[in-house]
Amino acid sequence: MATCSETNSDTEDQDKEYVGFATLPNQVHRKSVKKGFDFTLMVAGESGLGKSTLVNSLFLTDLYKDRKLLNAEERIMQTVEITKHTVDIEEKGVKLKLTIVDTPGFGDAVNNHECWKPVADYIDQQFEQYFRDESGLNRKNIQDNRVHCCLYFISPFGHGLRPLDVEFMKALHEKVNIVPVLAKADTLTPTEVKRKKIKIREEIEQYGIKIYQFPDCDSDEDEDFKKQDYELKESIPFAVIGSNTVVEAKGKRVRGRLYPWGIVEVENSAHCDFVKLRNMLVRSHMQDLKDVTRECHYENYRAHCIQSMTRMVVKERNRKYDLSRNLLFMFLLYNILVFGVQIII
Amino acid sequence: MATCSETNSDTEDQDKEYVGFATLPNQVHRKSVKKGFDFTLMVAGESGLGKSTLVNSLFLTDLYKDRKLLNAEERIMQTVEITKHTVDIEEKGVKLKLTIVDTPGFGDAVNNHECWKPVADYIDQQFEQYFRDESGLNRKNIQDNRVHCCLYFISPFGHGLRPLDVEFMKALHEKVNIVPVLAKADTLTPTEVKRKKIKIREEIEQYGIKIYQFPDCDSDEDEDFKKQDYELKESIPFAVIGSNTVVEAKGKRVRGRLYPWGIVEVENSAHCDFVKLRNMLVRSHMQDLKDVTRECHYENYRAHCIQSMTRMVVKERNRKYDLSRNLLFMFLLYNILVFGVQIII
Numbered sequence: 001m002a003t004c005s006e007t008n009s010d011t012e013d014q015d016k017e018y019v020g021f022a023t024l025p026n027q028v029h030r031k032s033v034k035k036g037f038d039f040t041l042m043v044a045g046e047s048g049l050g051k052s053t054l055v056n057s058l059f060l061t062d063l064y065k066d067r068k069l070l071n072a073e074e075r076i077m078q079t080v081e082i083t084k085h086t087v088d089i090e091e092k093g094v095k096l097k098l099t100i101v102d103t104p105g106f107g108d109a110v111n112n113h114e115c116w117k118p119v120a121d122y123i124d125q126q127f128e129q130y131f132r133d134e135s136g137l138n139r140k141n142i143q144d145n146r147v148h149c150c151l152y153f154i155s156p157f158g159h160g161l162r163p164l165d166v167e168f169m170k171a172l173h174e175k176v177n178i179v180p181v182l183a184k185a186d187t188l189t190p191t192e193v194k195r196k197k198i199k200i201r202e203e204i205e206q207y208g209i210k211i212y213q214f215p216d217c218d219s220d221e222d223e224d225f226k227k228q229d230y231e232l233k234e235s236i237p238f239a240v241i242g243s244n245t246v247v248e249a250k251g252k253r254v255r256g257r258l259y260p261w262g263i264v265e266v267e268n269s270a271h272c273d274f275v276k277l278r279n280m281l282v283r284s285h286m287q288d289l290k291d292v293t294r295e296c297h298y299e300n301y302r303a304h305c306i307q308s309m310t311r312m313v314v315k316e317r318n319r320k321y322d323l324s325r326n327l328l329f330m331f332l333l334y335n336i337l338v339f340g341v342q343i344i345i
Numbered sequence: 346m347a348t349c350s351e352t353n354s355d356t357e358d359q360d361k362e363y364v365g366f367a368t369l370p371n372q373v374h375r376k377s378v379k380k381g382f383d384f385t386l387m388v389a390g391e392s393g394l395g396k397s398t399l400v401n402s403l404f405l406t407d408l409y410k411d412r413k414l415l416n417a418e419e420r421i422m423q424t425v426e427i428t429k430h431t432v433d434i435e436e437k438g439v440k441l442k443l444t445i446v447d448t449p450g451f452g453d454a455v456n457n458h459e460c461w462k463p464v465a466d467y468i469d470q471q472f473e474q475y476f477r478d479e480s481g482l483n484r485k486n487i488q489d490n491r492v493h494c495c496l497y498f499i500s501p502f503g504h505g506l507r508p509l510d511v512e513f514m515k516a517l518h519e520k521v522n523i524v525p526v527l528a529k530a531d532t533l534t535p536t537e538v539k540r541k542k543i544k545i546r547e548e549i550e551q552y553g554i555k556i557y558q559f560p561d562c563d564s565d566e567d568e569d570f571k572k573q574d575y576e577l578k579e580s581i582p583f584a585v586i587g588s589n590t591v592v593e594a595k596g597k598r599v600r601g602r603l604y605p606w607g608i609v610e611v612e613n614s615a616h617c618d619f620v621k622l623r624n625m626l627v628r629s630h631m632q633d634l635k636d637v638t639r640e641c642h643y644e645n646y647r648a649h650c651i652q653s654m655t656r657m658v659v660k661e662r663n664r665k666y667d668l669s670r671n672l673l674f675m676f677l678l679y680n681i682l683v684f685g686v687q688i689i690i
Binding site for chain 2: 018019020021022023024025026027028029031032033034037039058059060089091092093094096135137138139140218278279282283284285286287288291295299303306307
């Protein structure tokens with residue numbers, strides 16, 4: 001040992017050193033891959049707008065192998081039913097449990113009065129189940145069936161939104177992230193698409209419909225990202241064309257639709273917004289859709305539930321019922337809501 | 346357009362394509378960085394074992410600027426108090442809100458009967474607060490003060506564990522992740538360190554103390570990782586030496602302790618396990634410590650709470666008190682526990 005000098009560590013020295021908690025995001029990343037992901041997507045809109053085809057195109061799976069199509073007669077009196085398809089898909093080691101919630105029959109009847117109700121009820125039921133589960137004793141392995149996003153299909157033939165579209169979106173916009181899409185856009189010229197989008201955006205504004213809002217860009221994002229973000233916001237409603245058919249265009253095999261006058265390429269951004277929609281839904285905003293569902297829609301549902309319980313008790317009290325009846329009522333309500341009926345007095 | 350052939354997309358084609366949900370872990374990564382992290386570390390063990398120095402060494406901050414040391418007389422009758430220091434630190438753009446919970450006075454009195462109690466109470470209080478907050482109406486901005494890890498300092502002078510060590514760890518092992526460290530290891534030769542570690546590990550086993558268990562390696566991890574993991578498990582209790590002083594050793598400036606017979610280098614793995622402890626605590630297992638706290642210790646506390654509530658009601662009922670009294674009791678209990686006293690009947 002030649003020379004040893006002892007000094008107090010100064011701030012400059014400390015700044016140079018590295019503790020290592022910068023690895024925290026990587027620890028989270030690693031854990032999330034191990035655990036796997038889930039996502040629940042709802043599709044809604046009248047029959048024949050290509051909902052199933054679009055979903056299959058988006059996730060490159062065949063989710064509707066066993067689908068039975070109803071004829072016109074069967075559909076006249078049909079009530080809206082909710083169906084659920086789940087697939088486990090994997091990509092680059094990342095596992096996703098994808099659930100598609102479909103609403104066959106929506107808007108198909110002659111009288112579509114309140115036909116959004118079964119859909120709203122379904123969403124509420126998932127929230128209720130989750131509220132029960134997360135208030136229960138054992139919270140391991142809770143199955144989370146909350147709906148993270150609803151793709152709402154708007155007909156390309158309507159002059160803007162139809163009354164049913166407005167009614168549906170207004171009934172559901174506080175329960176789920178609504179992403180409107182302009183279906184079967186290959187029936188519209190680029191000018192028509194542009195005009196229709198502007199009209200629909202104006203109507204959404206006018207009717208006070210709160211569709212899913214893309215989170216604002218941070219000021220520190222680069223210009224490219226900001227431009228992409230702006231373009232995304234201007235694309236609403238996404239004009240989409242679905243196809244599960246591969247055709248050959250200019251020597252390349254692409255998914256598309258073969259017409260006598262040309263080939264519509266699904267993934268060509270000059271033809272439609274399919275790629276933009278997929279990028280948003282899957283590659284950039286999927287986690288945000290889940291977070292907004294959890295932090296906003298579910299929290300609203302939960303707060304509403306607790307407040308109703310409280311209100312009911314207060315109301316009962318004001319009626320000057322005897323104390324024990326009030327308490328019994330409140331307590332049973334709480335047990336039914338939260339624990340199921342585990343505790344029986 | 347030359348030739349167009351229309352074919353059904355086959356499975357092979359689909360596999361080649363890329364949906365994009367493989368970006369989900371990156372979306373989570375990005376969001377976690379934006380949100381920032383927090384971590385609460387408790388240090389426990391008798392005075393003079395270098396707890397504060399080690400914490401400062403670990404996180405390269407001065408957390409104890411205002412500390413007032415008590416003299417022997419003041420310490421005789423001293424009760425254990427709990428102090429909390431919080432610092433916001435940042436590294437490579439990752440923000441960490443670090444809270445250190447200290448237990449000055451622990452084991453310092455002449456009679457240390459149940460001196461672990463204030464520590465256990467503190468941990469329970471944080472759980473209770475969190476239980477209340479997460480059961481409440483507004484769950485935005487919940488402050489999470491749950492203790493994620495407790496570094497328990499074992500004296501290098503004991504022959505293995507002392508009775509107080511056993512008592513402390515057994516009282517707390519179901520509430521918090523205990524990581525035992527062998528303090529001031531520069532008073533022990535390598536052979537002594539090895540022997541003492543084996544002895545302490547045997548005693549931990551013998552007394553049924555459940556210290557923090559490193560999660561098992563996945564079978565798909567590489568050999569290097571598995572070796573590191575094995576070494577980590579063999580290092581318990583980590584033999585540590587702390588120092589906030591920079592000394593010059595062989596021309597390099599290192600944190601260490603300057604003795605007439607040589608320099609103890611804190612970050613030299615031939616001298617002590619400081620680097621191993623820091624790697625475990627900060628770089629590899631910090632997120633797991635948080636997850637185990639949340640999924641295991643907190644869930645146990647919560648289940649215990651709900652079960653006590655239920656038991657109390659059943660007990661009251663068995664005493665054949667009248668119904669309204671039972672319900673009043675249960676309902677008030679629930680309100681006190683969960684909502685504070687927001688609803689008053």
